[in-house]
Amino acid sequence: MVDLPSDYTHIHQFARDLIAFMHEPRSVQITGGIHVNDAFIYDAWSKLPSEWTAWWESLSNPQDAQKDLINSLRKEPEARQHDLQGRPDSLSQWLNCIRNLSLDREQFVLPEGIPHVEVPEILASRMVTKKLAEVKAGARYINHVCKTNNITRVVDIGSGQGYLSLTLAAACNLKVLAIDGSAKQIAGSKAAAEQAGLTEGDQITHLTRFVTGTDELATEVSTWAEGEKCLLTGLHACGSLSEHMIRLSTTTPCISHIAVVGCCYNHITPFSASNPTGFPISTFMRSHNLNLSTSALITGCQAPTNWIHNPNSIFGRKHFYRAVLEKLLFDKNLVADGARPVWGIRNGDLRSFHTYTSRALSSLNLIIGKDISEQEVTGYEKAYAGRSAETAILWTLSVLLCRVVESVIVLDRVFYLEEQGMEEVGVLPVFEYRESPRNLMVVGKKGAEL
C-alpha cells in the first residue's frame, strides 16, 4: 500500500501527474536542461518566469529567497506561517504542486506491541548514530515480517560492513546470506561476525558478488536457502542495485518477500536498446515514456530541508564561480569538445575568483598569464559581479524537485513488483527523514501462485 498525497486516491493518476510534471519544460530546464554550471552561457535566469525573477531580485537578502524555497517543501501546516510575504501566486502554485506530488516522508512507526531489536553492544559500538538508528528500525521491521510469515532466512544484498546482516543473525535468530560486491566490505563484515561470535556458514554466510541481475545469483541464493523461504533486503542499495534486487525477488522462487531501501540514484543506468534492464523498469513508466536526465536523478539524492543554515557562509559562491568560469571557457573557446575542468575543490579555492580559476585551469593544463590574460579573468569577475544570487537560486530550484524525483523512482519500483504479480506492494518511510533522508523502503510479498 502506498500512502498517496492527500490530493490523490488513485496511484496511477498520481503517477501520471508526476510524469507530466517532470516532463514540463520548466522542470526539465531546472533539473539539468540547463545545468547551473552553464547558467551564464545559456542565460538560464531569463528563461524563468519574469515575475519570479523580478521578485527574487527585489529582496534585500537573496538568502531569504533560498530559505523560502526550501521551507516551501515542508508539509507541516505551521511551515506555511514562515512563507515569505509577497511571493508571486504563480510561484506559490508551483511550490504547492511540488509538495502535493511528493510522497510523505514522515517515519512509519510500528505499533509498540511489535518487539524492538536489541543490537548487541559489540555490533552497536561499530556504528555511527545514524547507522544504528537505521539498523534498529530496519531490523525491527524485517524481523516482524519474518516472524509473522514463518521466514527463517534473510538475503542482505549490498550488505557492506554487515551492520544489518549481523544484527539479524545475532539478535533475531535468522540465518543470513550477506552479499556485497566489495571484497573489502565482506572482509570487514566477516571480522565483525567473528567478534560477535557468529558461525560462518551457519548463522551468517558471506558472499562476494557484484550483482548485475544475472541468473547465476538466483541459483546461488536458492542453493543456500535449502528449500526454505527467504526475505530479500538491502539498506541503501545504490543506484541500479535496488532494481536488480527487485527483479531477483520476482524470479527466485525461494524469495517470498522483499524490503529494499535505495540510494545514490545518480548511479541508476537508463533504459536503452543496449541496456534493456535500465530505468525505468516498469511497463507503466516505460509506456508513459518517463525520461529523467542524469542531473534529475542526482536531484533525487538531495535533502535541502536537512541543510544547516549558516548565515556566515559564502552564500552560493561555489556555483557562482563555476558558472562564471564555464562562461569564460565557452566564450574564449579554451577547451576542445566541451571538456570540463575536474579537480578536487578545496575551501581555499573559493577565496577569490582568481584562485578558483587558476586551480580549475591547471586541471586543464592551462595557465593564467599564458593561455588567458589576468585582465580577462578580472573582466569576467567584474562583468558577473552581483549575480551570485542567480546561480544560488537556480541551484536551489534544481534540488527542490528532490522528493518528486524520488517519488517517481520509487513508484517505478512499486509498479514493476505489481506488474510481476507481487502482493501488498508498498512504500514505508522506515527511517527518520531528518536523520536518513533516503528513507523509503519498497516492500512486497509473493502471492500463493507465484
Ligand SMILES: C[S@@+](CC[C@H](N)C(=O)[O-])C[C@H]1O[C@@H](n2cnc3c(N)ncnc32)[C@H](O)[C@@H]1O
Ligand atoms: C551504501 S552502502 C550500504 C551498505 C549497508 N547496506 C549499510 O546499510 O550499511 C552500499 C553497499 O552496496 C555495495 N554494492 C553497490 N553496488 C553493488 C552491486 N552491484 N553488487 C553488490 N554490491 C554492491 C557496496 O559495495 C556497498 O557496500
